[in-house]
Amino acid sequence: MLEAVNRTALGADARAAEGSAPPHLMPMRARGLALEVKGKRLIDGLDLDLSGGAITMIMGPNGAGKSLLLRLLHGLIAPTSGSITWSGAPLTEAMRRRQAMVFQRPVLLRRSVAANIDFVLRLRRAADPAKRDQILDHIGLLAQAKQPARLLSGGEQQRLALARALALEPDVLFLDEPTASLDPASTLRIEEIVQEAQARGTKLVFVTHDVGQAKRLAGDIVFMHRGRVVEHAPAKQFLEQPGTEQGRDFLAGRIVL
Amino acid sequence: MQLVVSGDPDLLEIIGLSLRVSLSAMLISCLVGLPIGALVAVLRFPGRGAVLVLMNSLMGLPPVVVGLLIYLMLSNAGPLGVLQLLYTPTAMIIAQSVLITPIIAALSRQVLEDLHNEYAEQFRSLSVPTHTAIGALLWDARFSLLTVALAGFGRAVAEVGAVIIVGGNIAHLTRVMTTAIALETSKGDLALAMALGILLLAIAITINASVMGLRATAARYAYA
Numbered sequence: 001m002l003e004a005v006n007r008t009a010l011g012a013d014a015r016a017a018e019g020s021a022p023p024h025l026m027p028m029r030a031r032g033l034a035l036e037v038k039g040k041r042l043i044d045g046l047d048l049d050l051s052g053g054a055i056t057m058i059m060g061p062n063g064a065g066k067s068l069l070l071r072l073l074h075g076l077i078a079p080t081s082g083s084i085t086w087s088g089a090p091l092t093e094a095m096r097r098r099q100a101m102v103f104q105r106p107v108l109l110r111r112s113v114a115a116n117i118d119f120v121l122r123l124r125r126a127a128d129p130a131k132r133d134q135i136l137d138h139i140g141l142l143a144q145a146k147q148p149a150r151l152l153s154g155g156e157q158q159r160l161a162l163a164r165a166l167a168l169e170p171d172v173l174f175l176d177e178p179t180a181s182l183d184p185a186s187t188l189r190i191e192e193i194v195q196e197a198q199a200r201g202t203k204l205v206f207v208t209h210d211v212g213q214a215k216r217l218a219g220d221i222v223f224m225h226r227g228r229v230v231e232h233a234p235a236k237q238f239l240e241q242p243g244t245e246q247g248r249d250f251l252a253g254r255i256v257l
Numbered sequence: 258m259q260l261v262v263s264g265d266p267d268l269l270e271i272i273g274l275s276l277r278v279s280l281s282a283m284l285i286s287c288l289v290g291l292p293i294g295a296l297v298a299v300l301r302f303p304g305r306g307a308v309l310v311l312m313n314s315l316m317g318l319p320p321v322v323v324g325l326l327i328y329l330m331l332s333n334a335g336p337l338g339v340l341q342l343l344y345t346p347t348a349m350i351i352a353q354s355v356l357i358t359p360i361i362a363a364l365s366r367q368v369l370e371d372l373h374n375e376y377a378e379q380f381r382s383l384s385v386p387t388h389t390a391i392g393a394l395l396w397d398a399r400f401s402l403l404t405v406a407l408a409g410f411g412r413a414v415a416e417v418g419a420v421i422i423v424g425g426n427i428a429h430l431t432r433v434m435t436t437a438i439a440l441e442t443s444k445g446d447l448a449l450a451m452a453l454g455i456l457l458l459a460i461a462i463t464i465n466a467s468v469m470g471l472r473a474t475a476a477r478y479a480y481a
Contacts, residue, residue, distance in 0.1 A: 107379040
């Protein structure tokens with residue numbers, strides 16, 4: 001029963017249950033992806049293939065282009081050159097509405113906790129106080145529903161941002177270091193919610209610096225360095241036997257230049 | 258001072274008309290200026306820089322020039338003469354609206370653009386339509402926009418040049434506090450002019466204090 005409530009509350013795709021789901025967005029294919037800003041090549045001819053299922057973790061040193069890659073994949077910024085296709089087709093606005101993103105610093109509306117969820121439900125013409133309360137109950141924020149969202153703790157704010165993204169019932173969810181500044185308990189709760197979403201069939205593409213988090217969550221790991229994917233391997237393989245010098249240095253805690 | 262506390266009916270009439278004209282002008286200017294400010298804050302279009310310069314420049318519109326233009330529009334020979342609005346409170350509301358709409362549009366544009374910069378990436382991620390984004394910005398910035406409206410009201414209620422041209426300072430019809438002060442000063446009744454001035458200041462301070470209190474409450478609850 002609890003599982004049934006959770007599925008409804010955090011974005012179980014009702015369309016899929018009715019057998020009328022549109023084709024899933026995966027696989028994703030990026031070819032020759034480049035992004036140049038003020039003459040500086042920040043993403044440098046990147047090739048990447050992602051399939052559905054397991055959580056994809058994007059790792060790499062600061063400045064490797066991880067967050068930019070997420071924004072390119074989500075269509076928030078346009079590449080200078082190269083192509084990205086989802087299920088064989090370029091990203092359209094309709095396809096983008098089946099994606100969602102959680103940012104490192106949650107951007108919450110200057111409204112109550114409940115109103116932040118209501119906003120996205122109304123966007124999808126699915127405003128329903130009962131559904132909203134289910135969502136808040138699931139993430140443990142029902143008691144704070146009427147509180148201003150910006151007065152929540154950092155962990156609560158990030159949970160709310162995550163719940164808001166999942167309320168959109170996305171096929172693909174991008175997470176840009178969502179636990180970077182959170183305490184262990186908040187990180188654990190975020191990871192639980194993320195794993196539940198993955199179990200329901202949402203594809204998660206997750207940027208992290210945290211090797212422990214990658215061990216706990218990742219199915220495959222994309223390792224980036226200087227705007228390129230230098231290694232893309234199953235998580236176990238990358239974490240135990242990285243195939244590149246940069247990967248080995250990163251996992252050993254050495255500075256990767 | 259005696260006049261201030263006496264409750265003189267003529268004085269109350271002048272105060273009432275001042276508030277009615279200036280509050281009406283503020284409301285009309287908000288209805289026009291806020292959407293303009295929001296659109297310019299959110300949209301990117303060719304010539305936007307020129308529009309910003311124009312909006313900011315119009316904040317300094319000379320009241321007597323606005324008064325003269327409205328006078329020419331509303332006079333019998335003007336294009337709107339048939340409406341017979343000259344020397345009525347409506348003409349004064351129109352003049353004040355023209356004066357403060359650019360102020361409200363320009364200041365709200367800045368407030369809304371700052372908030373939009375904060376929301377923009379999240380809104381793009383959520384595929385929020387432009388009209389929904391504008392509505393959300395106006396709602397979420399409502400306490401800051403109150404200050405903007407207040408700035409407009411302050412300019413309107415203190416304005417004399419335009420309203421004296423289009424209103425005519427007619428007793429019991431278009432006489433407001435500023436025009437009454439001007440009249441009493443010219444007649445040499447400085448005590449009455451000073452009393453009116455004190456009242457005008459008191460009204461401005463009361464309204465400002467109320468809005469500041471509201472904003473402080475909003476800030477405490479992280480809505481501003």
